[in-house]
Amino acid sequence: MTEPNPLLAEAPRPLFHRIRGEHVEPGVREVLRRGRERLERLASDPAPPTFDNTLGALDDLTRWVAERLTPASHLLSVAETPELRSAYNAVLPEISQFWTRLTLHEGLWARLRAYEASDEAKGLQGLRKRHLEKTMLEFRRSGADLPPDDRARLEEVQVELSTLQQRFGEHVLDATAAWELLITDEARLEGIPDAPRRRYRAAAEASGREGWLLSLDYPSVEPVLKYAVDRPLRKAVFEAFTTRCRQGEHDNRQLLVEILRLRTEQAGLLGYDGFPDYVLEDRMARSEARARAFEADLAERARPYWKRDVARLQSHASELGLDRLRPWDVSFVSEDLRRKEYELDDEALRPWFPLDRVEAGLWELARRVFGLTVEEHPVEEVWHPDVRHFDLRDEDGTHLGSFYTDWFPRKEKRQGAWMNDFRSGGPRADGGFDPHLGVICGNFTPPEGDRPALLTHREVETLFHEFGHLLHHSTSRVPIRSRGGLNVAWDWVELPSQIMENWTWERPALDLFARHHETGEPLPDELFERMRRARRFMGGWQMMRQLSFGTVDLELHGPWAREIDGAGPDELMAWVRNRFVEFSPDPEFAQYHILTSFTHLFSGGYAAGYYSYLWSEVLEADAFSRFRDEGIFNRETGRAYVESILSRGDSDDPEVLFRAFLGRDPDSQALLDRNLGPLPA
DSSP states (O other): OOOOOGGGOOOSSOOTTTOOHHHHHHHHHHHHHHHHHHHHHHHTOOSOOOIIIIIIHHHHHHHHHHHHHHHHHHHHHHSOOHHHHHHHHHHHHHHHHHHHHHHHOHHHHHHHHHHHTSHHHHTOOHHHHHHHHHHHHHHHHTTTTSOHHHHHHHHHHHHHHHHHHHHHHHHHHHHHHHOEEEEOOGGGGTTSOHHHHHHHHHHHHHTTOSSEEEESSHHHHHHHHHHOOOHHHHHHHHHHHHTTTSSGGGOOHHHHHHHHHHHHHHHHHTTOSSHHHHHHTTSTTOSHHHHHHHHHHHHHHHHHHHHHHHHHHHHHHHHTTOSSOOGGGHHHHHHHHHHHHHOOOHHHHGGGOBHHHHHHHHHHHIIIIIOOEEEEOOOSOOSSTTOEEEEEEOTTOOEEEEEEEEOSOOTTSOSSOEEEEEEOOEEOTTSOEEOEEEEEEOOOOOOBTTBOOBOOHHHHHHHHHHHHHHHHHHTOOOSSGGGSTTOSOTTTTTHHHHHHHGGGGOHHHHTTTOBOTTTOOBOOHHHHHHHHHGGGTTHHHHHHHHHHHHHHHHHIIIIIHHTOTTOOHHHHHHHHHHHHGGGSSSHHHHHTOOGGGOHHHHTSSOTTTTTHHHHHHHHHHHHHHHHHHHOTTOHHHHHHHHHHTGGGTTSSOHHHHHHHHHSSOOOTHHHHHHHTOSOOO
């Protein structure tokens, strides 16, 4: 008997261990077929429309389809094979078409409008009223009111966009995996610590060669840029990393032009002046003008700190005997200066941050502050032996959800760190609770032999950050699934993740996990003090870097894209280079931008929204002040945060949720004080 397709299985968890490329096309097409059938039944239902048989049924339909499609797209991020990629690309246009046609379905839109005009709808209050208003806005923003010709063109645009964005991400993955540099003279690795050297040696041995093999995975790149005395080696790795996808078979330049053109056309079809106004209408920023004003204001306030940091880097570069500061020198000069000023070395901190202890400390922190319990629950349905599975319970014993962790780099796994939701649970009508399901992924430095995985402090922050996203998803108690969890304004979604990073800078929290992996010795006081004093080190440089990305993102999708007619890849690259000059010590730095590999903007959902990282950072820096005032382990404060923000999803406007927790509107000065300190003289 033929084994059923794992994408269609009704199981407690997705059957990741069984899904292969051969399952994707038939499985996805069957999910879409059933979804279309349900859509037609809903749209033609002869019963008078009610909240439950219309909005409730639509919520159930979209969730059912999404939860069965997500496993395949997730595997492309963590366990890609040529067969999986080929199969997914074959059905990607059909997936995009399904979601586009759903919001353009005339029968469904007629039913929604009929319900909107009903007496029941006019009497709605609270969450149900908000859900109706948001749903109607989502459909209108998707083109439901467009004439037939425009609807047809919008569908074509969205299908084409999904294909181009997928190809953009594939090019980055392939270009990253294709590059390698074999070092045969160990002298070229002078300055690089022993641990990464051993990883380079192991990589060479695994490929059947002698020497040290470098790649473009970030755990390979970072030690070279920060520690290698060999300047030409730093340049080679830096150039390879920053200029990925600018030429050859993985060239993304033309894709950038096409994606920007189609996004601008999409916004125009829907009646917006540009893509940023379309994207930001239902976010906290509301408009391109307000988001750009936010970026400009922070840039003006951060510029004195940035100028100070540039001068320090240039001066220290001279002290190190460099002719001038070049782009591939920044990490090296910055790390050397940090060691000189604070006697602090990221690599020297690793022994105090073994991954297993960091995780255990984070679970304990969640218990003390939020009343949440994390327990490992091994399962067989995983995509790689590194993957682990945990259950999350609330203080009343409710099984809120489960999640996977996948922390180490692989060639078939995309770079960076992220959280993804697989299933959205929440309260049931019968009083029970459906658990949520999610995953948190990273690309941390892996274990070596008998040595555990040892993290840098920045990797510790990243782990806490992704767990914050996971909590936002998994603690949701919103009964309408599409209004719960991560289904919030994009410039609000980073608050729960970024606020978690604050605990990694608090001594009592570090005492839960910062212990030497061999001796169990806690992080020494003097080392912690050096770490704390160095927190603002190069704060102006780092903030200006973020502001450069956010500003260029908004202007690229706004002013430049509105004038895109006839512009090609060369004009685009020249414009971007010139725009980055304002945020660069000299024009050479502006040349080495990452636009052609910037997956956040062109295949990851942050288009016209990269500003949201700093927007959310303003919110979380201010919100954490309550924990600092009332106690970082204060359970009452922690539960207030869970009940006011974490568990509330999109059940109210973000501004309302923020005020419910802090009692006032946010103040950006909290971020400047924390990250930058007093104004330079």
